[in-house]
Amino acid sequence: xxxxxxxxxxxGSQRAIDDITFTCKPGTITGFLGPNGAGKSTSMRVLCxxxxxxxxxxxxxxxxFAQLENPGREVGVLLDASAQHAGRKGREVLAITALTLGVRxxxxxxxxxxxxxxxxxxxxxxxxxxxxxxxxxxxNALLGDPxxxxxxxxxxxxxxxxIRWLRGLLREFADAxxxxxxxxxxxxxxxxxxxxxxxxxxxxxxxxxTRDELLDGRGTTVKSPDPIGMTRxxxxxxxxxxxxxxxTWIAESDALSVSRAALDGGVLLTHLDExxxxxxxDLFFDLVSDQAAAA
Ligand SMILES: Nc1ncnc2c1ncn2[C@@H]1O[C@H](COP(=O)(O)OP(=O)(O)OP(=O)(O)O)[C@@H](O)[C@H]1O
Ligand SMILES: [Mg+2]
Numbered sequence: 001x002x003x004x005x006x007x008x009x010x011x012g013s014q015r016a017i018d019d020i021t022f023t024c025k026p027g028t029i030t031g032f033l034g035p036n037g038a039g040k041s042t043s044m045r046v047l048c049x050x051x052x053x054x055x056x057x058x059x060x061x062x063x064x065f066a067q068l069e070n071p072g073r074e075v076g077v078l079l080d081a082s083a084q085h086a087g088r089k090g091r092e093v094l095a096i097t098a099l100t101l102g103v104r105x106x107x108x109x110x111x112x113x114x115x116x117x118x119x120x121x122x123x124x125x126x127x128x129x130x131x132x133x134x135x136x137x138x139x140n141a142l143l144g145d146p147x148x149x150x151x152x153x154x155x156x157x158x159x160x161x162x163i164r165w166l167r168g169l170l171r172e173f174a175d176a177x178x179x180x181x182x183x184x185x186x187x188x189x190x191x192x193x194x195x196x197x198x199x200x201x202x203x204x205x206x207x208x209x210t211r212d213e214l215l216d217g218r219g220t221t222v223k224s225p226d227p228i229g230m231t232r233x234x235x236x237x238x239x240x241x242x243x244x245x246x247x248t249w250i251a252e253s254d255a256l257s258v259s260r261a262a263l264d265g266g267v268l269l270t271h272l273d274e275x276x277x278x279x280x281x282d283l284f285f286d287l288v289s290d291q292a293a294a295a
Pocket of ligand 1: 011015016034035036037038039040041042043185
């Protein structure tokens with residue numbers, strides 16, 4: 001369990017995060033979304049004791065990071081993959097963490113294998129690509145076999161195979177009862193993996209809940225090769241709609257009503273999805289522009 005309780009943090013006169021409150025539950029992946037400068041990294045830094053909150057507190061399993069007896073055994077943290085000693089070899093980085101945490105040394109090779117760095121273990125980290133640094137950071141976070149993971153933009157720099165691998169790894173971790181707080185700019189990435197969503201903008205939580213709660217009821221994505229027929233079918237059925245492109249629409253109605261309208265109009269459908277492919281993006285931009293308008 002990870003909890004933020006009314007956490008506020010300013011830098012000089014600027015309030016980076018403002019009264020942030022949310023919970024990440026065991027067995028779930030919480031996707032932490034927000035535009036650049038929204039306060040995601042600041043929140044995570046406060047959680048991990050790297051930055052002191054002005055007020056409020058953030059806890060991991062009920063305690064502040066600094067109060068955890070052996071933090072790396074409780075929570076795996078990856079905040080900045082580039083923040084590694086460039087002169088050390090990948091294996092050395094993990095070996096030092098293993099020593100610090102009191103983890104058996106054999107675990108280092110297991111983790112190198114798991115993250116796909118076995119072949120690069122003797123290379124210096126300064127010569128790693130960004131994706132390789134992320135993989136090393138993920139290995140470092142997992143080394144202590146923690147019950148929680150706090151990852152800031154871990155998919156940044158990963159190739160498509162790496163992104164899919166990370167997704168599987170996080171799913172498995174959460175399914176085994178782990179708690180995951182995961183930030184990303186990549187809405188599609190979060191969409192594919194998160195159970196819960198927390199969206200922040202301008203330092204404030206603007207929306208939170210389960211992915212399904214937040215995305216349900218945001219319209220049905222409809223695709224048809226017959227734009228004229230589809231438009232007519234929407235109109236005859238009295239369904240509000242807007243076009244995404246010449247063959248895609250978001251209908252303000254459920255899938256059954258859209259399907260019936262298409263059938264009545266004799267129109268072919270190639271895609272019908274109540275949690276449309278753009279649902280998260282639409283929600284994100286609605287919320288973020290609301291926040292900008294309120295600021
Ligand atoms: N050490 C610092 N000193 C001054 N301002 C800071 C500091 N750290 C963060 N900020 C400010 O706090 C705000 C939130 O930054 P933060 O890095 O938390 O955003 P973010 O959501 O992680 O953004 P990004 O998506 O770009 O990573 C920004 O306006 C940033 O300039
Ligand atoms: Mg950040």
